[in-house]
Amino acid sequence: MAPITAGIVVFPGSNCDHDTEYAVASFKGVRPVLLWHNEHDLRGVDLVVLPGGFSYGDYLRAGAIARFSPIMQEVVDFARKGYPVLGICNGFQVLLESGLLEGALSRNRDKKFICSPTNIRVENAATSFTSRCRPQEVLSIPIAHGEGNYFAPPEVIDRLEVNGQIVFRYCDAQGNVTPESNPNGSIGNIAGIINREGNVLGLMPHPERASETLLGSADGRKLFESLFDFLAGRQ
Amino acid sequence: MPFNAKIKVTLRQSILDVQGKAVEHALKNLGYAAVDSARIGKYIEVSINETDRSEAERICNEICQKLLSNPVMENYAFELEHVN
Numbered sequence: 001m002a003p004i005t006a007g008i009v010v011f012p013g014s015n016c017d018h019d020t021e022y023a024v025a026s027f028k029g030v031r032p033v034l035l036w037h038n039e040h041d042l043r044g045v046d047l048v049v050l051p052g053g054f055s056y057g058d059y060l061r062a063g064a065i066a067r068f069s070p071i072m073q074e075v076v077d078f079a080r081k082g083y084p085v086l087g088i089c090n091g092f093q094v095l096l097e098s099g100l101l102e103g104a105l106s107r108n109r110d111k112k113f114i115c116s117p118t119n120i121r122v123e124n125a126a127t128s129f130t131s132r133c134r135p136q137e138v139l140s141i142p143i144a145h146g147e148g149n150y151f152a153p154p155e156v157i158d159r160l161e162v163n164g165q166i167v168f169r170y171c172d173a174q175g176n177v178t179p180e181s182n183p184n185g186s187i188g189n190i191a192g193i194i195n196r197e198g199n200v201l202g203l204m205p206h207p208e209r210a211s212e213t214l215l216g217s218a219d220g221r222k223l224f225e226s227l228f229d230f231l232a233g234r235q
Numbered sequence: 236m237p238f239n240a241k242i243k244v245t246l247r248q249s250i251l252d253v254q255g256k257a258v259e260h261a262l263k264n265l266g267y268a269a270v271d272s273a274r275i276g277k278y279i280e281v282s283i284n285e286t287d288r289s290e291a292e293r294i295c296n297e298i299c300q301k302l303l304s305n306p307v308m309e310n311y312a313f314e315l316e317h318v319n
Contacts, residue, residue, distance in 0.1 A: 060277075060302070060303070061305055064302060064305070065302075068302070096307075097305065103307060104305055104307035104308045106246070106250055106251070106308055107251075107253045107254065108253070109251065109253065110253075111253045111254070111257060149251075151250060151307070151308055152307065153307075185251065
């Protein structure tokens with residue numbers, strides 16, 4: 001079977017691109033490919049990951065300038081054709097700016113940049129990104145962001161809710177979604193959402209930073225495993 | 236004759252402006268009891284090489300909607316100044 005190729009976009013200012021490459025390369029039958037922001041060629045990859053970091057220095061707004069980079073025009077087409085796209089942290093911000101996902105991320109409620117382990121609850125285990133998780137499973141995956149406060153108008157939140165598009169919520173270790181377990185002030189403790197079609201997922205926590213027990217948690221592997229299962233099934 | 240666009244981008248009222256809140260608290264701590272609130276936005280100057288005012292306005296609206304502001308959480312306003 002041909003290896004699954006995972007394209008990882010490198011923007012100027014990305015700083016989790018190589019962590020993601022490392023995490024992805026640890027899966028059997030998966031080959032990471034770094035894609036430079038100035039390219040127009042996705043080189044036939046099976047999925048695209050937009051990694052964390054500070055693309056274009058986060059100038060203007062996080063993700064605002066990255067969204068117009070040459071590679072993003074291809075990523076938007078790729079996503080619209082139904083191929084999987086995963087946006088992590090800054091990558092989530094880019095997906096929102098590009099209109100592939102709905103809503104926006106503003107400054108954290110308590111004004112601080114937060115780098116810390118967090119618990120998130122799997123709200124929808126029936127997506128191609130979460131099939132290896134149990135419904136309501138609590139995952140320990142760290143966050144590292146200053147602008148992760150998810151916002152969307154009430155009618156959008158209602159729609160996301162009804163369609164099962166809210167995939168992860170911040171919670172405590174027992175899986176209770178409480179105000180205390182909300183690190184950044186996100187509406188409804190939202191940590192990650194998926195598009196209606198189910199092929200574009202964005203989340204603030206960093207699964208690549210929870211990809212082996214030595215790092216404190218290997219829960220992030222479940223997202224990658226789900227995705228690679230899905231792609232292997234499609235081949 | 237170019238135009239100079241003075242653009243202000245501000246967070247919508249419904250969005251918590253944490254920077255504004257911090258400044259508001261600092262001003263109150265300094266003893267300015269009359270200060271009620273503070274909000275922080277962005278100020279951007281763009282020079283537009285266009286002779287027709289309505290065309291310059293159209294460009295300005297377009298760039299504000301496309302890049303300079305995020306309509307989900309921000310509002311924008313601008314003034315066009317004729318540069319001689």
